[in-house]
Amino acid sequence: xxxxxxxxxxxxxxxxxxxxxxxxxxxxxxxxxxxxxxxxxxxxxxxxxxxxxxxxxxxxxxxxxxxxxxxxxxxxxxxxxxxxxxxxxxxxxxxxxxxxxxxxxxxxxxxxxxxxxxxxxxxxxxxxxxxxxxxxxx
Amino acid sequence: xxxxxxxxxxxxxxxxxxxxxxxxxxxxxxxxxxxxxxxxxxxxxxxxxxxxxxxxxxxxxxxxxxxxxxxxxxxxxxx
Numbered sequence: 149x150x151x152x153x154x155x156x157x158x159x160x161x162x163x164x165x166x167x168x169x170x171x172x173x174x175x176x177x178x179x180x181x182x183x184x185x186x187x188x189x190x191x192x193x194x195x196x197x198x199x200x201x202x203x204x205x206x207x208x209x210x211x212x213x214x215x216x217x218x219x220x221x222x223x224x225x226x227x228x229x230x231x232x233x234x235x236x237x238x239x240x241x242x243x244x245x246x247x248x249x250x251x252x253x254x255x256x257x258x259x260x261x262x263x264x265x266x267x268x269x270x271x272x273x274x275x276x277x278x279x280x281x282x283x284x285x286x
Numbered sequence: 287x288x289x290x291x292x293x294x295x296x297x298x299x300x301x302x303x304x305x306x307x308x309x310x311x312x313x314x315x316x317x318x319x320x321x322x323x324x325x326x327x328x329x330x331x332x333x334x335x336x337x338x339x340x341x342x343x344x345x346x347x348x349x350x351x352x353x354x355x356x357x358x359x360x361x362x363x364x365x
Contacts, residue, residue: 149326150324150325150326152324153326215324218324221322221323221324221327222323222327222338222339222342223323223324223326223327223330223336223338224324224327282326284335285330285333285335285336286335286336
């Protein structure tokens with residue numbers, strides 16, 4: 149597995165873990181009415197994401213140092229470009245769908261969380277698309 | 287379909303595996319290093335999962351000291 153594919157896996161897993169925990173806590177807080185503050189949760193999950201991504205990328209670079217140092221080749225650039233192109237459409241659709249909670253009268257913090265969810269889902273779509281293209285070919 | 291042609295959806299077949307074998311059993315990593323690509327990209331080209339750019343095709347052919355048509359062929363069964 150190339151360093152770039154490992155990087156896509158790291159992004160997918162770390163974002164799923166950290167923001168899965170964040171949105172899990174937000175939803176649980178809404179149901180029980182006794183949640184932590186969104187800001188505190190966001191800081192904790194954001195820091196956890198940065199630490200986890202940095203640690204896993206360092207580990208991946210140690211296991212294949214030459215691959216990690218090398219610039220992206222043409223296939224990797226093509227995969228990156230196509231995945232980000234897909235991400236653009238996903239993000240556009242999700243941002244447009246933010247009008248729904250606005251129309252339904254959700255609070256500002258809910259709208260902010262929907263916007264954050266849009267970014268998270270876009271990141272997952274980009275990483276997932278990269279993995280599929282690395283595995284199946286472009 | 288001649289020897290060395292891989293089953294894939296791409297219209298371009300290649301002889302890289304055979305040429306590597308004929309050039310002292312050159313590894314995919316050695317070929318990748320010679321043309322500035324990753325080993326995984328060479329593996330994808332060999333498996334018919336990726337068609338390289340024209341520049342990369344010429345670089346591969348130069349490593350083997352042959353013309354580009356000796357490395358890559360258009361599949362006659364496709365339009």
